[in-house]
Amino acid sequence: MKLKVTQTRSTINRIEDHKKVIKALGLGKIGKSRIHNDTPSIRGMINKVAYLLKVEELKEE
Numbered sequence: 251m252k253l254k255v256t257q258t259r260s261t262i263n264r265i266e267d268h269k270k271v272i273k274a275l276g277l278g279k280i281g282k283s284r285i286h287n288d289t290p291s292i293r294g295m296i297n298k299v300a301y302l303l304k305v306e307e308l309k310e311e
Contacts, residue, residue, distance in 0.1 A: 252308040253292065256283040259302045271299050 257277040261269045275295055276284040285308065286292045296305055 251288040252310060253286050253288050253296070254283055254306040254308055255286060255296060256304045256306075257281065257302060258304050261302065264302070268299050268302070271295050272302065275299075277303075 255275055255277065257272065257280055260280060261272050261278075272278060275286070275292075276282075288307075296303060
C-alpha cells in the first residue's frame with residue numbers, strides 16, 4: 251500500500267525535530283505532496299507530525 255502525504259500547515263515556530271521530519275518526508279511547503287510506501291518507519295514519522303499533515307491511503311492496482 252502507498253500513502254499520499256500532504257503538508258497542510260506551516261513549520262514556522264515548530265519544534266526543530268518536527269521540521270527535520272517534514273524535510274525527511276520530502277515536504278517543506280504548504281500544499282506539497284509526496285507518495286511513500288507504507289512502512290513502520292514512515293508511519294512513525296507521520297504520527298510525530300500528524301498535526302501538520304493530511305494522509306491518504308492509495309490502493310495499488
